[in-house]
Each structure stands twice: as C-alpha cells, then as structure tokens.
Amino acid sequence: METTVKTKWKLDPVHSEIGFKVKHMMISTITGNLNEFEASVETDNADFKNASFTFTANADSVNTKNKDRDNHLKSADFFDAEKYPKISFKSKSFNGDTMVGDLTIKNVTKEIALDVSFNGIVEDQYQQTRAGFEITGTVSRKDYGLTWNALTEAGTIVVGDKIRLGIDLEFIKQ
Template sequence: MITTVTGHFDEYSARAEATNEGFIDADFTFVAKTASVNTRNKDRDEHLKSPDFFHAEHYPEIRFTSTSFDGETMLGVLTIKGITREIAIDMDFNGIAIDPYGQTKAGFEGNVTVNRKDFNLTWSALTEQGNIVVSDSVRIGIVLQFVKSS
C-alpha cells in the first residue's frame, strides 16, 4: 500500500438512548448512506459506490447497532453489503456538558479496525511494482456528539 486514504460519509444518522448519565449499556445506532462516501476524489468515490465495493445502488446503508457499552468498549453488530459481523470498538466517553446555547451534549470518540473482506469488499489490484492498492484492514475513526432531547 502506498498511502493512507481518508474519507467520511456526508449523510448519516446516529442515536443514543441512555437511562444513566454514564451511558453504560445505552443503545447506540449509526446509519451511513453508502452513496454519500466522500474521499475528496470523485473517481475514487464512484468506484467505492460501485459493485466492486459498497454497491450503493443495491446496499444503500451501512448500519451499526450496539449490544453493550461499559464506558470503554462498545460491542455491537456492523452490517455492510448485507453481511453482519460482531465488532468491538474502543470508545471513550468524553463526558456531558451544556453548550453556550443551553443544549446538553455528550461526546464520544473511538476507533476500530475491520477486515474489509469480512464484508465482501474484495476488489483488489497491484501496482506495476507489485504493491497492493487497497489494504484489507480499514480503520474506522468515530467522533460523535449527541444532543439531549427533552
């Protein structure tokens, strides 16, 4: 692999339902629209939307649903291209604060590495020198901020 490529999804939703201020065992859901993938390179983004990768026309969403959260590790199921796998996310709960507009917010940051081939994202190619173009390992960085509903 020559370099790391970063990207994000422009269209997504996230929700947390908690019964305590520590968010222990809260229910978290995250849904991203695959057609909104954005790596700041139009040709690459179109390839990622194609059947070689996300097949966005047939699989319009990536979904994560938590099964538990202990304050440090979030367990749950990740579904990509109709394939569901259990994952463990290293997740930091950054606390709760009231912003200048009076909204109560909770912040989280985490990361997880998944094998893209576990989700049938199997396209691969080599450069003329024999280097891989796409790594099997995909690092997912997560930054979430939730606003308390009334």
C-alpha cells in the same frame, strides 16, 4: 416495581464525523468520510454504560476528495451503493470503554468491538445538554464482501484490507 426511564439523545450532525483510513499501495494512507449519517443513543445513566447506540449511513455519501475514487467505491466493486444503500451499526453492549455491536455492510453483518472515549456531558449556551464521544476501531473490508483489488507491476496490492475507523459523535439530550 420501579420502571427505568430511558433518556434519548439525538445526533448533532454539524459536530459529528464518520471517518476512515485505508492503505494505498501499502505506502500511503487515504482518508475518507461518510457524509450522510444518523445516530442516536438511549441510556438510563449519566456515564452511558449499557447505553444503546444505533447508526446508519448512506453508502453513496462516501467522500475521499477524489470523484473517480468515490464513484469506484460506490460501485459493485466496493459498497454497491445502488443495491445496498445503507451501512448500519447497532450496539449490543457498552462498558464505558468498549462498544460491541453488529456492523452491516452490503447485507453482511459481523460483530465488531470499538474503542470509545466518552468525553463528558456539558450544557451549551442554549441550555441544551450535550455528550461527546470519540470512537476508533479496525475492520476488514473483505469480511463485508468489499474484495476488489489489483496488483501493481511490482506486485504490490492497491488497496489494503484493514480499514481504520475514526468516529467523532456529539449528541443532544432530547
């Protein structure tokens, strides 16, 4: 019986980013990042199909370049980072274009589908093999209990429900 050997890939955090965008008052877009995160991949083939991806981020590492807003996002109104310090994702399937997996925020787990562009594999100047991915998707923050909102005097909601994800990941073969 033939045994398949899994290749492990470790995240290169210097060349990776977890970003998001959300509407503010439905007229502008606020961007942010999760600055502290880890990810890994295990695969048994060069195109990464059916690879297993895992990801965790520290909820209190949210950064929107505004300290007051960041503190509000870390509070119980949103991430409740003290009680739920980790955001996690574990893939269930990856066909080369779409990754399906479980996203957990505030102890709420929902299956999501993400669009993936596999940017290929290269060997760097240090003979390390690297693989790059661009991942996008949209999630509803309300699905994860991030329900805080307010209305302006004109009746406009302050924070949109849909969160657009923009994730760039670079991995180094182990």
